[in-house]
Amino acid sequence: MSLEALSKLVEDGESEDAREAAKQLLSGGRDPLEMIECMTRTMARVGDRFARLEIFLPEIMLAGEALSAVVDEMAPHLEKAGGRQIKGKVVLGVVKGDLHEIGKNIVKLILETNGFQVKDLGYNVDALTFVKEAEAMGADIIGASSLMTTTMPRQKEIIDILKEMGLRDRYKVIIGGAPTSRLWADRIGADLYCPDARSTPDLIAELLK
Numbered sequence: 001m002s003l004e005a006l007s008k009l010v011e012d013g014e015s016e017d018a019r020e021a022a023k024q025l026l027s028g029g030r031d032p033l034e035m036i037e038c039m040t041r042t043m044a045r046v047g048d049r050f051a052r053l054e055i056f057l058p059e060i061m062l063a064g065e066a067l068s069a070v071v072d073e074m075a076p077h078l079e080k081a082g083g084r085q086i087k088g089k090v091v092l093g094v095v096k097g098d099l100h101e102i103g104k105n106i107v108k109l110i111l112e113t114n115g116f117q118v119k120d121l122g123y124n125v126d127a128l129t130f131v132k133e134a135e136a137m138g139a140d141i142i143g144a145s146s147l148m149t150t151t152m153p154r155q156k157e158i159i160d161i162l163k164e165m166g167l168r169d170r171y172k173v174i175i176g177g178a179p180t181s182r183l184w185a186d187r188i189g190a191d192l193y194c195p196d197a198r199s200t201p202d203l204i205a206e207l208l209k
């Protein structure tokens, strides 16, 4: 079983076969983080095919479900790699209007296995809810995911609310999701942009120093 074969199963939305393939790869010692990177590229390709009208929403939904099945299989393998000491508290969610949660779920998994405590707010989360939940948790970090150009402004809204409430210095705000960038992070005054889940724990640890 190869990564290419797994990628094809995810792209074709074959959830059960993809799950089995992932199991095989993982038990053969394949690095779960490498698998995630490969699957992220696969999903970008799925998205491009959708944008070109070669496939439609049901196919994306099936591919998304197949990827979620693969991520499920990865969880125990990631846990082995992680430490146990709490490095920071994070509230994490997908911004209002956005239902794309797979990337956020992967980030959650990787943060938890690397010693961060995570409160998962889910998807379609109002900007004010991020702030209220961060206050309730006594969080160090607010992490906001956006997968659409139309919902990226909701990341800025979180920062605007923090400023209005006089809380901007209390939290580090980190952003991610396929259409976001370092440039966007700078523009909205976020503390950090993370391009992928693999780099996130180290980038945050560096930021909190």
Ligand code: B12
Pocket: 036, 039, 040, 043, 044, 045, 046, 047, 048, 050, 051, 057, 060, 061, 063, 064, 097, 098, 099, 100, 101, 102, 103, 104, 106, 107, 143, 144, 145, 146, 147, 148, 149, 150, 174, 175, 176, 177, 178, 179, 193, 194, 195, 196, 197, 198, 200
């Ligand atoms: C799967 C998918 C769906 C699934 C989502 C299933 C689910 N449960 O999440 C479904 C079918 C529901 C869906 C719906 C829609 N989708 Co869609 N979807 C995708 C697709 C193909 C893949 C997304 C994905 O899971 N990627 C894999 C993950 C692992 O990657 P990732 O999310 O980028 O996350 C990684 C990093 O970015 C980072 N990261 C992510 N978030 C964060 C947060 C923090 C804090 C940090 C540190 C890091 C981090 O870590 C992750 C792991 O490394 C993308 C294409 C793409 N290029 O992404 C389109 C895409 C995002 N969708 C798109 C569209 C248009 C839609 C719909 C509007 C379609 C429609 N007509 O209804 C709806 C919108 C629904 C809504 N309101 O949100 C467009 C958006 C275009 C735009 N305006 O920007 C895209 C880009 C496809 C395209 N090319 O047209 N979609």
